[in-house]
Amino acid sequence: MEKMHVKMNVNGKEVDLLTEPRTLLIHALREELGITGPHVGCSSSHCGACTVDMNGMSVKSCTVFAAQANGAEITTIEGLGSPDALHVLQEMFKEHHGLQCGYCTPGMITRAYRLLQENPNPTEEEVRFGIAGNLCRCTGYQNIVKAILEAAAKMNEIKESA
Amino acid sequence: MNEATPPKEERTAALSGLGTSRKRVEDARFTQGKGNYVDDLKMPGMLFGDFVRSPYAHARVKSIDTEKAMALPGVHAVLTAADLEPLGLHWMPTLAGDKQMVLADGKVLFQAQEVAFVVADDRYAAADGVAAVKVEYEELPVLVDPFKAESDGAPVLREDIADQTEGAHGPRRHPNHIFTWESGDREATEAVLAEADVVAEEMIYYHRTHPCPLEPCGCVASMDKVNGKLTVWGTFQAPHAVRTVASLISGIAEHNIRIISPDIGGGFGNKVGVYPGYVCSIVASIVTGVPVKWIEDRSDNLMATAFARDYWMKGRISATKDGKITGLHCHTTADHGAFDACADPTKFPAGFMNICTGSYDIPTAYLAVDGIYTNKAPGGVAYRCSFRVTEAAYFIERMIEILAIKLGMDAAELRVKNFIKKDQFPYQSALGWEYDSGDYHTGWDKALKAVGYEDLRKEQAARVEAFKRGETRMLLGIGLSHFTEIVGAGPVKNCDILGLGMFDSCEIRIHPTGSAIARLGTISQGQGHATTFAQILASEIGLPAEDITLEEGDTDTAPYGLGTYGSRSTPVAGAATAMAGRKIRAKAQMIAAYLLEVHDNDLEWDVDRFVVKGSPERFKTMKEIAFASYNQAIPGVEPGLEAVSYYDPPNMTYPFGSYICVMEINVDTGTTEIRQVYALDDCGTRINPMIIEGQVHGGLTEALAIAMGQEIAYDEQGNVTTGTLMDFFVPTAVETPNYQTDYTVTPSPHHPIGAKGVGESPNVGGVPAFSNAVHDAFRAFGLTQSNMPHDHWRIWKTAQSLGLHD
Amino acid sequence: MVPGAFNYYRPDTVDDVIGLLGEWGDDARVIAGGHSLIPVMKQRLSDISHLIDLGGVEALKGIIIDGGTVTIGAMTTQHELITNDALASAAPIIREASLQIADPQVRYLGTIGGNVANGDPANDMPGLMQTLGATYHLAGPNGGRTVAARDFYEAAYFTAREDDEILTAVSFAATSGGYAYEKQKRKIGDYATAAAGVLLTMHGGSCSAASVALTNLSDTPVYCTDAVDILVGSSVDDEAVAAAVKAAVDVSDPVADTRGPVDFKKYVAGVIVKKAIESARSRA
Numbered sequence A: 001m002e003k004m005h006v007k008m009n010v011n012g013k014e015v016d017l018l019t020e021p022r023t024l025l026i027h028a029l030r031e032e033l034g035i036t037g038p039h040v041g042c043s044s045s046h047c048g049a050c051t052v053d054m055n056g057m058s059v060k061s062c063t064v065f066a067a068q069a070n071g072a073e074i075t076t077i078e079g080l081g082s083p084d085a086l087h088v089l090q091e092m093f094k095e096h097h098g099l100q101c102g103y104c105t106p107g108m109i110t111r112a113y114r115l116l117q118e119n120p121n122p123t124e125e126e127v128r129f130g131i132a133g134n135l136c137r138c139t140g141y142q143n144i145v146k147a148i149l150e151a152a153a154k155m156n157e158i159k160e161s162a
Numbered sequence B: 001m002n003e004a005t006p007p008k009e010e011r012t013a014a015l016s017g018l019g020t021s022r023k024r025v026e027d028a029r030f031t032q033g034k035g036n037y038v039d040d041l042k043m044p045g046m047l048f049g050d051f052v053r054s055p056y057a058h059a060r061v062k063s064i065d066t067e068k069a070m071a072l073p074g075v076h077a078v079l080t081a082a083d084l085e086p087l088g089l090h091w092m093p094t095l096a097g098d099k100q101m102v103l104a105d106g107k108v109l110f111q112a113q114e115v116a117f118v119v120a121d122d123r124y125a126a127a128d129g130v131a132a133v134k135v136e137y138e139e140l141p142v143l144v145d146p147f148k149a150e151s152d153g154a155p156v157l158r159e160d161i162a163d164q165t166e167g168a169h170g171p172r173r174h175p176n177h178i179f180t181w182e183s184g185d186r187e188a189t190e191a192v193l194a195e196a197d198v199v200a201e202e203m204i205y206y207h208r209t210h211p212c213p214l215e216p217c218g219c220v221a222s223m224d225k226v227n228g229k230l231t232v233w234g235t236f237q238a239p240h241a242v243r244t245v246a247s248l249i250s251g252i253a254e255h256n257i258r259i260i261s262p263d264i265g266g267g268f269g270n271k272v273g274v275y276p277g278y279v280c281s282i283v284a285s286i287v288t289g290v291p292v293k294w295i296e297d298r299s300d301n302l303m304a305t306a307f308a309r310d311y312w313m314k315g316r317i318s319a320t321k322d323g324k325i326t327g328l329h330c331h332t333t334a335d336h337g338a339f340d341a342c343a344d345p346t347k348f349p350a351g352f353m354n355i356c357t358g359s360y361d362i363p364t365a366y367l368a369v370d371g372i373y374t375n376k377a378p379g380g381v382a383y384r385c386s387f388r389v390t391e392a393a394y395f396i397e398r399m400i401e402i403l404a405i406k407l408g409m410d411a412a413e414l415r416v417k418n419f420i421k422k423d424q425f426p427y428q429s430a431l432g433w434e435y436d437s438g439d440y441h442t443g444w445d446k447a448l449k450a451v452g453y454e455d456l457r458k459e460q461a462a463r464v465e466a467f468k469r470g471e472t473r474m475l476l477g478i479g480l481s482h483f484t485e486i487v488g489a490g491p492v493k494n495c496d497i498l499g500l501g502m503f504d505s506c507e508i509r510i511h512p513t514g515s516a517i518a519r520l521g522t523i524s525q526g527q528g529h530a531t532t533f534a535q536i537l538a539s540e541i542g543l544p545a546e547d548i549t550l551e552e553g554d555t556d557t558a559p560y561g562l563g564t565y566g567s568r569s570t571p572v573a574g575a576a577t578a579m580a581g582r583k584i585r586a587k588a589q590m591i592a593a594y595l596l597e598v599h600d601n602d603l604e605w606d607v608d609r610f611v612v613k614g615s616p617e618r619f620k621t622m623k624e625i626a627f628a629s630y631n632q633a634i635p636g637v638e639p640g641l642e643a644v645s646y647y648d649p650p651n652m653t654y655p656f657g658s659y660i661c662v663m664e665i666n667v668d669t670g671t672t673e674i675r676q677v678y679a680l681d682d683c684g685t686r687i688n689p690m691i692i693e694g695q696v697h698g699g700l701t702e703a704l705a706i707a708m709g710q711e712i713a714y715d716e717q718g719n720v721t722t723g724t725l726m727d728f729f730v731p732t733a734v735e736t737p738n739y740q741t742d743y744t745v746t747p748s749p750h751h752p753i754g755a756k757g758v759g760e761s762p763n764v765g766g767v768p769a770f771s772n773a774v775h776d777a778f779r780a781f782g783l784t785q786s787n788m789p790h791d792h793w794r795i796w797k798t799a800q801s802l803g804l805h806d
Numbered sequence C: 001m002v003p004g005a006f007n008y009y010r011p012d013t014v015d016d017v018i019g020l021l022g023e024w025g026d027d028a029r030v031i032a033g034g035h036s037l038i039p040v041m042k043q044r045l046s047d048i049s050h051l052i053d054l055g056g057v058e059a060l061k062g063i064i065i066d067g068g069t070v071t072i073g074a075m076t077t078q079h080e081l082i083t084n085d086a087l088a089s090a091a092p093i094i095r096e097a098s099l100q101i102a103d104p105q106v107r108y109l110g111t112i113g114g115n116v117a118n119g120d121p122a123n124d125m126p127g128l129m130q131t132l133g134a135t136y137h138l139a140g141p142n143g144g145r146t147v148a149a150r151d152f153y154e155a156a157y158f159t160a161r162e163d164d165e166i167l168t169a170v171s172f173a174a175t176s177g178g179y180a181y182e183k184q185k186r187k188i189g190d191y192a193t194a195a196a197g198v199l200l201t202m203h204g205g206s207c208s209a210a211s212v213a214l215t216n217l218s219d220t221p222v223y224c225t226d227a228v229d230i231l232v233g234s235s236v237d238d239e240a241v242a243a244a245v246k247a248a249v250d251v252s253d254p255v256a257d258t259r260g261p262v263d264f265k266k267y268v269a270g271v272i273v274k275k276a277i278e279s280a281r282s283r284a
Helices: A025-032 A088-095 A105-118 A124-130 A142-161 B008-015 B027-031 B081-087 B123-132 B186-195 B239-250 B276-288 B298-304 B389-407 B411-418 B440-451 B453-468 B529-541 B569-596 B622-631 B689-708 B761-777 B792-801 C014-027 C037-042 C078-083 C085-090 C092-098 C104-109 C112-117 C124-132 C225-231 C238-251 C262-283
Strands: A004-010 A013-019 A051-054 A057-060 A073-075 B047-053 B059-065 B075-079 B091-093 B099-101 B114-120 B134-139 B177-184 B198-209 B218-224 B229-234 B257-260 B292-295 B307-319 B325-335 B364-372 B379-381 B474-484 B504-510 B516-520 B548-552 B603-605 B609-612 B615-621 B642-647 B656-666 B672-682 B740-743 C007-009 C028-031 C050-053 C063-066 C069-073 C135-140 C143-148 C153-155 C166-173 C178-184 C194-203 C206-215
Touching: A013 A025, A025 A051, A051 A105, A057 A105, A057 C104, A088 A105, A088 A142, A088 B027, A105 A124, A105 A142, A105 B027, A105 C104, A124 A142, A142 B689, B047 B123, B047 B276, B047 B298, B059 B114, B075 B123, B075 B276, B081 B276, B091 B239, B114 B123, B114 B276, B177 B186, B186 B307, B186 B325, B186 B364, B198 B389, B218 B276, B229 B239, B229 B276, B239 B257, B239 B276, B276 B292, B307 B389, B325 B389, B389 B411, B389 B474, B389 B761, B411 B440, B411 B474, B440 B453, B440 B474, B440 B656, B440 B672, B440 B740, B453 B474, B474 B761, B504 B529, B504 B569, B516 B529, B516 B569, B529 B548, B529 B569, B569 B603, B569 B609, B569 B615, B569 B622, B569 B642, B609 B622, B615 B622, B656 B761, B672 B689, B672 B761, B689 B740, B689 B761, B792 C262, C014 C028, C014 C050, C014 C135, C014 C166, C028 C037, C063 C085, C069 C085, C078 C092, C078 C104, C078 C112, C085 C092, C092 C124, C092 C178, C092 C194, C112 C124, C112 C166, C124 C166, C124 C178, C124 C194, C124 C206, C178 C262, C194 C262, C206 C225, C206 C238, C206 C262, C225 C238, C238 C262
Parallel strands: A004 A073, B047 B292, B229 B257, B307 B379, B325 B364, B516 B548, B672 B740, C007 C050, C028 C050
Antiparallel strands: A004 A013, A051 A057, A051 A073, B047 B114, B059 B134, B075 B114, B091 B099, B177 B364, B198 B307, B218 B229, B218 B292, B307 B325, B474 B656, B504 B516, B504 B642, B603 B609, B609 B615, B656 B672, C063 C069, C069 C166, C135 C143, C135 C166, C178 C194, C194 C206
16 A cells, blocks of 8 residues: 655654554654654553643544544653653652553653643542543552642642742 | 761761652653653664464464465565474473473464464564464364363363373373472361361352553564674563573573563563563574564453463361361362463472461461363463462452351451461461561551441441341442562572572672662562662662662673562562672771771771761761772772672561451442552561552552452353453553552561562452452351452342342 | 554545545445544454545534534544533533543544444444434435434444445434433443433423433344333333333343343343433433
8 A cells, every 4th residue: 555644743843754544643653753652552542551642632542543643733741841841740740659660651641731731620530530541550540640630739830920 | 077977867868768758760761751661672674573373262273374474565474383393492491390382383272372473574564464374273172161171071282291190290180280289288187177166168269360561561582693692672570581591492502692671561470471472583583684573462462471360269267166267278270271381489380379378377277289271371470479479368368258257256356366476476387488577466456446447347237237228229348358478589499480599689889989880680660679779778888879870681781680570579689789788888898997097896887987986086988988999909908899699588578468448339230439448568677668658559459450350251162351451450540549558567587678578468468358348248148258350240140149139 | 453554535525535435335434533443443354445534524523503403513522522511501411421431532532423323332322312312414425314313223333324325413402301321331441331321301290201222232222212101201200210210121132241241231221221310300
């Protein structure tokens, strides 16, 4: 089958890929663009390790063809913060031991980012419901939930003081 | 100078040593997506391998046609058993002394068994190749019930060893029988049971499940034909053991093999074993001359690699009328699947199942385990537990509850009556273990008080009455569990895997400016070794943890060790770390004595320095000593400051804990709601409380999953019915409750810093707590035993069988 | 787990979609959110060599509430269904049901069209559309036609839609009265063990209109005519509820799977239908 051009803005950078239509977005990111933050945990859209932000939506990039993302704006964990300026969520995950093996972490933080964009003052229940598309096998979620709630509070503080 | 010395507390705090909730050094890279997992590796020319797998549980392979696959663009090779046979690699040894097909050799013995290995440009081309390989099968009768394995007309699964009456663990009485393993005194136990006031008898089934780490298994094998070196990056919980095994089965000299475990996305026992994917990748790299990657997908993972549990435990427990336990008898039928690939120390084919007397002073006991072949995937790994300890803990904690029912006693009271007492430690168990230390009563009392046990029982009784009056359809269960683990395998005198003693190691180099690197034979899969081992060292050698780099997982640089599983890292490698640190300190003391012009014995250790006794103003800090070790010619002392320790533990460690779960159960829908989970752990000395708490949260969640729904189920044809994350239960944040953690500290007397290990305790103790809560809710209605997992329909069936649906 | 190769098309108009379907016939498939189709493609269960992405067809998007009629374009996502406040006023049962589908990521992409047209008895939207008495709008080579949701499902994955047609929209009358969508599942992301949608309008202590339908309790969604007949005209007292529940359970025909055996599912179906009726009654 013929390859096709897929243009995307990934973490603020315009990219133009020549790829097979069947290439999944996760593989386009990881293997063609070298963006290995999002992971593959189940490839059946259950675990959420592959979560990226696409046009303001959290999506499981194992269940999206790169072709469907043509023209899309994509943000991955790599685009959320930088080593010198971590995103508040990244800070809070460290602070509250919200990760262990780290495999779910990029997807989890990327999902939490969108959740807080849509709901800056979530309750614990809303956080739990909001990250229910992301599985973690290590933490039991308790510290993840804590980290997200703390991040929400911190982000609101920053907003107020600005 | 004295005035300039900060107080002891301040200097201790600056080290971030033992007992501090130090933030993890691993997190910087993980939170930024900069972890380096095996599937992140990309190399020039790298190919991708994928398996053709059997759709059948038992079938003869009549033919394999690879022609169409080979003709596809991007497909480089298709390996079958016939290709591996000349290399002697179509079968491989298992960790349990059996052998396993790498690729189907004439027949397949479980669904999803590896049949052929397609090597192609990338995973898409490989999958195309897999789809194009045509395999002709002739279906054979399937054996899924281990109790039918030795019946007349049962199909013989392992034709390769059908005639062997002697296996790796003694006599085999049937072609489908693997071993019988016994522990304790059978006759004495039978005698005690025969004379007992009360005997409770029950079959306790701990169902088949799977560790299911979020990252599946995989590797990249790269054979450098120019230098003759083989490098394999992979999801290995025991990289050195993999190197030795790879050398033994491939014939490649061990110094020419380098095994690297990069970051590992969770293991939980899944990544201890050696899988056909590793072997095929290595062969494919040798054949093609380029690196070959193999990454299994989730269904492959669940269906083909490393199940856990599947123990049918028939128990009899006896007691006096007033509840003093007198004897315990257990016969276990262990379903090992098609190949005996259990990851247990060689002398323990049923692991440490003989810890099944638990936390109780049971004078007489006997255990027998029969290993059985069935048409299921091989494995039998320790899923977040030390070898078969969670089976043992579940067994005894169920038997205690059942005995309490029989005696008409409160199950908490029965436990108190039979706990091993504090002054009985070190305690010799009837099945041969020496428990190092414990104080069960203290933690148990604390736990009962914390949950308000007596009030809960009153509430429960009131609920039962309300239920009987038709006012509610919800029952209340109080799940009690007191577990004793046996971890830290183990003493070389009785613990080895494939002949490799289960010691572990640490090597330390202090740099001239007073920072350090330590390398260990273990490998973190999320436990945070780089954080906690640096803390152990900081306290031992007086250098701040943040100045100590930890490195694991590269067999070319790390000292030999047996890896990370069975909660052995802290008990064994943690001890090696402390001991290596002490060697550093001993040498540092000599250097300090030379610099201060005093005798070695005139110095005393003070947090981060050696001080002349009685002259606090005269001291040398570790930083000063480190520099001196590189620039001073000290008579009789070699330059540099390095040490290595290979630690052979004198005994196992025995962490313990008291867990209580309060659960609401809807008898009509079978749904449950966790109201409270209280977990008190005693893991001896606590290295990093934050990490301990995180381990407990995670282990409890895995326990919750196992107890409430997580299983690898087969239908009668041997098809796996739970091969995706839709059906294989992994709870989300919504199904997972908050946990309340607590602790007591009873150090291990034989461990250098008194630590016992904690990672697996919450799984071992959690499963009985959750399961007992379900059973306890129905106790008033006559339930003694039901099978896990307690998913909605099974709970509903229980309610129905008790007549609770009118 | 990667799909076989295919050609990809992203037409702008319904006519172009129909044209492509006509051109490639059985080898072509349309993709909406992809969360049912892509997993199937990964398992290579069916041969799809031409994939037609509906993502570019603007005409398939959007929610229109016109008078008492709600029309929802097939490519409207579950996330949009949840966040649309006008829809929540016009038919609040949609939000209640949508929140119980899959997980947040899936709901961002999963569409109402994909969910109803696929014919998967485990999907929630088909049962919901039975409850609402919705009309499905189909477009094909011979133009458009409508089919009642209650006539659409023939068997699992078999529907009244022809291979050369696509579903363009669903429409239904705005609801008043009480409503409930109740679902029992093992975990977030799971299909229903049993689920039921109920609408109930009360008039002076008596039920003037009702609707009851079931999800994943047969090989198609089930509209429970007998249960509705029992409820309408009754005061929805315990006796009527019990009779309606029995009638609903009687028309269920679940199959055993990992969620449980048939007797369990039928029992839970009764519990869920009862809960849904009572919840709807409390809101009526």
